[in-house]
Amino acid sequence: MKLVSDTIGRKDNPTEKDIRNAIAYSDGEEGFCSEYIVRLQIDQDNYLVIWIGNKQTGHRLELIQKGNKAIECVSRFDSETAIHLMTSYLNGNIAWVKEYQWKKPIILEFLDNLEHLRETRT
Numbered sequence: 001m002k003l004v005s006d007t008i009g010r011k012d013n014p015t016e017k018d019i020r021n022a023i024a025y026s027d028g029e030e031g032f033c034s035e036y037i038v039r040l041q042i043d044q045d046n047y048l049v050i051w052i053g054n055k056q057t058g059h060r061l062e063l064i065q066k067g068n069k070a071i072e073c074v075s076r077f078d079s080e081t082a083i084h085l086m087t088s089y090l091n092g093n094i095a096w097v098k099e100y101q102w103k104k105p106i107i108l109e110f111l112d113n114l115e116h117l118r119e120t121r122t
Contacts, residue, residue: 006036016087024079048089050082074101
């Protein structure tokens with residue numbers, strides 16, 4: 001795996017400590033610039049992205065599997081939870097994905113709405 005981040009750079013074969021350093025706020029301050037990313041990638045088509053947010057709003061999480069459009073988690077996370085989820089992903093555990101609600105990619109919402117319109121017309 002590779003860790004690619006705006007915060008600490010690029011790390012091949014990252015550790016939990018690397019993930020923690022990339023996500024955690026420094027010295028209790030507001031943290032890195034909002035919208036920095038931390039990406040843990042299996043390969044170019046499969047990765048988990050944390051969008052760094054401020055402490056009040058939390059971090060955003062996106063999951064990309066097999067080159068599909070990014071699927072964003074509805075929940076926002078504090079640093080410890082984001083570190084835990086990314087470390088789990090590092091260790092091959094993605095069971096936690098089922099515990100959260102995920103936004104549908106816009107194209108799927110569009111197709112669902114189109115289908116609903118067709119059903120209501122008949």
